[in-house]
Structures are given as structure tokens and as C-alpha cells.
Amino acid sequence: MSDTLHALLDRSASLHADRIAVVEPHGRAITYRALAELSDRVRDRLRHLGVQPGDRVGVYMHKSIDSVASIFGILKTGAAYVPVDPEAPAPRCAYTLNDCSVKVILTEEKLEAALRSELATLGATPSVLVTPMECHSFPLAAMLDREQARDRAPVSETIHPSLDELAYILYTSGSTGKPKGVMLSHRAGTSYVHWCSDVFTPTENDTFSSHAPFHFDLSILDIYVPLKHGARLVLIGEALGKEPLALAQVIADQKITVWYSVPSILNFLATYGKLDRHDFSALRLVLFAGEVFPLPQYRVVRAQLSHPRYFNLFGPTETNVCTYYEVPQTLAPERTEPFPIGRSTTNVVCRVIDMDGSDVTSGDEGELIVSGDGIMQGYWNLPETNARVFITDADGTRWYRTGDLVVEDPKEGFIFHGRRDRMVKRRGYRIELGEIESGLATHPAVREVAVIALTDPDVGVRIKAFLSVKNGERLSLIQLKQFSMEKLPKYMVPDLFGFVDGLPRTSTDKIDYQALKAQA
Amino acid sequence: MEDTIRTVKEFILERFLPGEDPAALTPTTPLMSSGILDSLATLELVSFLEERFKIELAAHETDASRMGTLADIAKLVQSKRPA
Numbered sequence: 001m002s003d004t005l006h007a008l009l010d011r012s013a014s015l016h017a018d019r020i021a022v023v024e025p026h027g028r029a030i031t032y033r034a035l036a037e038l039s040d041r042v043r044d045r046l047r048h049l050g051v052q053p054g055d056r057v058g059v060y061m062h063k064s065i066d067s068v069a070s071i072f073g074i075l076k077t078g079a080a081y082v083p084v085d086p087e088a089p090a091p092r093c094a095y096t097l098n099d100c101s102v103k104v105i106l107t108e109e110k111l112e113a114a115l116r117s118e119l120a121t122l123g124a125t126p127s128v129l130v131t132p133m134e135c136h137s138f139p140l141a142a143m144l145d146r147e148q149a150r151d152r153a154p155v156s157e158t159i160h161p162s163l164d165e166l167a168y169i170l171y172t173s174g175s176t177g178k179p180k181g182v183m184l185s186h187r188a189g190t191s192y193v194h195w196c197s198d199v200f201t202p203t204e205n206d207t208f209s210s211h212a213p214f215h216f217d218l219s220i221l222d223i224y225v226p227l228k229h230g231a232r233l234v235l236i237g238e239a240l241g242k243e244p245l246a247l248a249q250v251i252a253d254q255k256i257t258v259w260y261s262v263p264s265i266l267n268f269l270a271t272y273g274k275l276d277r278h279d280f281s282a283l284r285l286v287l288f289a290g291e292v293f294p295l296p297q298y299r300v301v302r303a304q305l306s307h308p309r310y311f312n313l314f315g316p317t318e319t320n321v322c323t324y325y326e327v328p329q330t331l332a333p334e335r336t337e338p339f340p341i342g343r344s345t346t347n348v349v350c351r352v353i354d355m356d357g358s359d360v361t362s363g364d365e366g367e368l369i370v371s372g373d374g375i376m377q378g379y380w381n382l383p384e385t386n387a388r389v390f391i392t393d394a395d396g397t398r399w400y401r402t403g404d405l406v407v408e409d410p411k412e413g414f415i416f417h418g419r420r421d422r423m424v425k426r427r428g429y430r431i432e433l434g435e436i437e438s439g440l441a442t443h444p445a446v447r448e449v450a451v452i453a454l455t456d457p458d459v460g461v462r463i464k465a466f467l468s469v470k471n472g473e474r475l476s477l478i479q480l481k482q483f484s485m486e487k488l489p490k491y492m493v494p495d496l497f498g499f500v501d502g503l504p505r506t507s508t509d510k511i512d513y514q515a516l517k518a519q520a
Numbered sequence: 521m522e523d524t525i526r527t528v529k530e531f532i533l534e535r536f537l538p539g540e541d542p543a544a545l546t547p548t549t550p551l552m553s554s555g556i557l558d559s560l561a562t563l564e565l566v567s568f569l570e571e572r573f574k575i576e577l578a579a580h581e582t583d584a585s586r587m588g589t590l591a592d593i594a595k596l597v598q599s600k601r602p603a
Contacts, residue, residue, distance in 0.1 A: 239583075241559075242559040242562070242563075243579040243580075243582065244563065244579075245578070245579040246579040246580075264560070268559075268560070268563060271563075272563050272566070272567065427560075459560060474541075476540065476541065476544045477537050477539060477540040477544070478537065478540060478544050478545065478549060478554055478556060479544075481554055481555035481556055482554045482555060484555060485553070485554065485555040490555070490558060493555045493558070495536075496538065497539070498539075
């Protein structure tokens with residue numbers, strides 16, 4: 001198959017024009033025909049603003065039918081979309097959008113002022129299209145109407161670039177304190193979507209729930225798999241995702257058949273959602289990814305939702321999912337070790353190498369490296385990092401070094417052992433601990449800072465920051481949390497703070513993180 | 521009311537702010553916008569309130585407008601208890 005990502009929608013729109021494509025619970029819904037038409041109008045407006053194939057366009061919006069239509073509209077110009085977290089601090093968002101030089105930003109009225117102010121600080125001058133807060137139809141359509149009345153955009157053609165062209169950039173936490181942009185092509189996206197089709201066999205009768213924000217790689221399955229197959233996509237927004245009781249009601253009422261989220265959201269639902277009050281018989285697949293699923297939590301979920309098939313999907317943003325494992329219906333009661341990450345998806349090839357770059361003997365620990373259609377093009381504008389994370393073999397094949405330490409088991413596939421760097425997963429979010437350190441180091445009273453991740457049986461991971469403070473000043477934890485909220489995305493705010501006179505050092509004068517873990 | 525504030529304050533300090541000076545957490549300190557309570561912590565707190573005060577809270581009652589400060593929480597708990 002050689003479709004672009006946006007061709008998947010247009011084909012479904014021709015086959016299933018009047019079926020519902022996307023639903024906002026307790027709100028609006030849109031048919032395939034209307035979604036395709038709305039995205040065509042976005043395309044026309046963007047082309048009129050000068051967007052060309054190869055450009056980048058920012059989507060700084062909450063998850064909504066509007067943001068789905070915007071994404072397809074951007075792709076239809078041949079440009080790449082850059083989804084940005086509307087809940088993150090505005091300076092971080094503006095940095096991200098400026099970093100990859102977006103030509104246009106689609107945003108919402110309530111986000112506009114802070115965005116414009118931060119863009120001005122950076123000297124960035126992209127066009128900004130703003131959807132209104134109050135309107136009777138889709139805010140995106142109202143914005144397009146307003147712009148059309150002001151300055152008519154002619155109808156343009158949908159552009160289908162080569163599958164090797166850039167389709168989207170997802171920014172992830174960067175160890176230097178700045179987020180880094182993972183560039184993914186249409187081929188990376190579609191090869192993964194087609195693998196999902198083969199394994200999960202979706203049909204137009206399926207209803208998917210989308211839990212992840214669109215700047216998160218789980219969104220690729222969420223958006224494109226249901227829309228490829230004429231299925232229904234139910235958008236679970238940030239607020240609803242935090243209310244297990246209401247979420248349980250929506251999952252039952254909407255007759256969700258395919259659930260895909262990080263384990264912590266499943267665990268929220270099972271712990272606080274009072275699931276026995278609802279009928280979840282429609283649910284046929286539970287897919288989870290983004291972090292290790294602690295076995296006690298899994299058992300709590302499975303005890304209440306026993307009938308669906310459960311899959312553990314694994315992979316970094318740079319490859320999206322690269323391995324998968326179907327959890328058996330029954331687990332040995334004495335089992336305590338986490339699930340394997342399983343076998344390679346068919347759109348990539350996985351190998352395990354040692355420190356010298358040679359394949360390890362089967363059963364030995366090594367680093368997982370990945371090649372094939374599913375891997376990223378590279379990081380935006382970071383040539384030195386790209387040189388470090390890719391290996392090119394004698395055949396000219398590029399392999400991405402994941403940094404994940406694994407062993408291969410002949411029966412269960414790959415088993416995850418940890419990371420070779422300081423990246424951690426917390427509630428599915430990928431966090432470079434160095435980014436938190438960089439944020440806290442800007443506090444005027446902080447002399448030194450070191451951040452560690454602690455394994456926690458209840459929540460998976462807790463983040464603890466150790467600070468040494470100038471003049472021995474005692475800082476309020478509440479003020480430190482507030483400061484962190486202003487500098488970092490919410491999921492990076494440390495759970496715990498500790499104060500030390502000076503950070504412990506190794507014999508080579510590096511921060512001794514092991515010593516900090518020992519005293520945590 | 522003051523007993524409720526004291527009970528909830530002790531829970532929040534012990535669970536989410538270990539080591540904080542108790543005087544820094546006042547009845548009007550913002551709990552959600554300041555990052556003291558994230559979504560998971562809010563759920564933990566809701567469970568605690570339901571169990572400790574024998575009440576049941578609906579989803580729409582657990583947002584920042586009703587649980588934004590210790591004073592808000594005490595008011596919410598009072599409104600749920602039998603007169």
C-alpha cells in the first residue's frame with residue numbers, strides 16, 4: 001500500500017461518508033464526509049497563507065474534532081504538523097514551535113495571548129489562526145468562515161507527497177533542558193497503522209477511545225487506525241481523563257471496543273471508576289503502552305475487565321511501537337516480574353547489540369536497536385545527536401539506538417531490563433531527568449540540583465529533586481512546586497524534594513546519583 | 521469546619537508534602553494550580569475524604585472550584601454530611 005496518512009481519511013470518507021467519524025463525549029460529533037470537507041477547508045486556508053510541501057504547521061489546540069480536522073488539513077497541503085501540549089507552560093510551547101520554524105499556528109482564543117507574547121519574545125513571526133471561544137458550530141469552521149469573509153482562499157488540490165516526506169514532528173523531553181523534535185515520515189506512520197490493521201483487525205463497527213494527547217505518540221494509532229477503517233473515534237479530553245467515574249460512564253455508554261492508553265489511566269479507572277456499575281461487554285481489546293504495567297495493578301484491572309484481549313505495545317517515539325506482547329488470559333499467581341515487551345512489529349527489524357556494536361549472544365543483555373519503515377528520520381536540527389543515535393551497517397541500513405536494555409527470550413521475545421541513560425517514563429510520559437534539573441536550576445536560590453526517579457509500587461515512578469540552596473536558605477516545598485509548574489509540564493513536577501548541603505560526587509567529580517538513591 | 525481542615529491538612533502534608541513547614545499550608549493555599557495536587561493526588565484525596573468522612577463525591581465535585589483550597593474542601597465535606 002502506498003497511501004499517505006491523509007489518504008486514509010479521504011478513502012474512508014468516500015466509503016463511509018455518512019458514518020460518524022469522531023465524537024466529543026457530551027458534545028459534538030462529525031461524519032466522515034464533514035470531517036474530510038472541514039480538513040479540505042483548512043488545506044485551502046493554509047495554502048492561501050503560503051504553506052508549501054515541506055513546511056511545518058503548529059497545532060496548539062486542545063484535543064477536539066477541530067484539532068483532528070486541522071491535522072488532516074495540514075497533511076493535505078503536503079506540510080508536516082507539529083502538535084504542541086496546550087497544558088504545558090507557554091514559553092516551552094513557543095520554544096517548540098519556533099524551534100522547527102512553523103509557518104502557521106492553529107490555536108484557540110484562550111491560548112492566543114500567551115502564545116503571541118512568547119513568540120514576540122523569541123522574535124518569531126508565524127501566521128496565527130485563532131478559533132473563537134463562543135460559536136454555534138465547530139470553532140474551526142467559524143474561524144474559516146471569518147477568514148473566508150475577510151480574504152477569500154481559493155480551492156486547492158490535496159497534495160500527496162512521497163511517503164518518505166516528513167508528516168509530523170513530536171517533541172519529547174530533552175536531556176539538555178530543551179525538548180527535541182522527533183521527525184516521522186508518512187511511511188513511518190502508515191507502516192505502523194497497517195501493522196495495527198493486521199494484528200487488531202479493526203472494522204467500521206469498532207469504536208476507539210483516544211486517551212493520549214496528540215503530541216504523544218500513542219495518538220498515531222488513536223487517530224489513523226479507526227479513521228482508516230471507517231470506525232468511530234471517541235476523544236477523551238484532559239478533563240474527562242482525570243475523572244474515573246465519568247470516564248467509566250463514557251466508555252460504557254459509547255460502547256468502546258478498543259481501548260489504548262498508558263497503564264496508569266487503566267489503573268485509575270479500575271481503582272476509582274466503580275466499574276461494577278457499568279456494562280463493558282463491547283470492549284474487545286485493551287492495548288497499553290508507554291510505561292511498565294506493575295503486575296499488582298494489572299491484576300486489579302484484569303479482575304474487573306476480564307474478557308478483552310490485552311496487548312503490551314512497546315517502543316519509543318522514535319519508532320512508535322516496535323515490539324508487542326499479548327498477555328495470556330491467565331497468569332501464574334506467583335508471577336511477579338513485569339510483562340515481556342515481546343516480538344518485533346512487522347514494520348521494523350529489531351536487534352540486540354553489546355557496547356562494541358556486535359550482536360549479543362542470545363539471552364545476553366544488550367541495547368535494542370531498530371531499523372525499517374517505522375523509524376524516525378532524525379531529530380529536528382540536532383545533527384550531533386543524530387550522529388550519536390544512528391548506526392549505519394555495512395549494507396547501508398540505518399539502525400536507531402533506543403537506549404533500552406533488553407534480553408531476548410526464545411519463548412516470550414524481548415524482555416525489558418532498563419535504560420542506559422537517565423530517561424524515565426512516568427504515567428506514560430517520557431521524561432529526561434536532566435530537563436527537570438535544568439528547569440529547577442533557574443530558581444534564584446538554587447545552587448545545585450539533581451533529580452532521581454524512585455520506583456513506587458502504587459504509582460510506578462516518583463520523581464525526587466535534591467537541592468542545595470544558596471546561603472542555606474530553607475525553601476518552601478509549596479513554592480518549589482509552584483515554580484516547577486511555571487517552568488515545566490505538569491508531569492515533570494517533582495513529587496518530592498530533599499535538601500542537601502552539597503550534592504554527593506563520585507571519584508571523577510560527577511554527581512553520584514546512586515548515593516542519592518540510597519539516601520532517598 | 522476547623523477539625524475538617526486540620527484532618528485534610530495533615531493528610532496532604534503527610535502524603536504529598538513530606539517535610540513541608542505546616543504553617544506554609546494555609547486554608548487558602550491553592551492546591552491544584554500550585555502543583556500540590558495533580559490528578560492522581562486528587563483521586564487519592566477524594567478516596568481519603570470518602571472513607572474518612574463517610575461521604576460520596578461525584579466527578580463534577582472534584583475540580584478546582586470545589587477542591588481548590590483546604591477551605592473549599594472543608595466546605596464541600598460539610599455540605600455532604602448529614603445535618
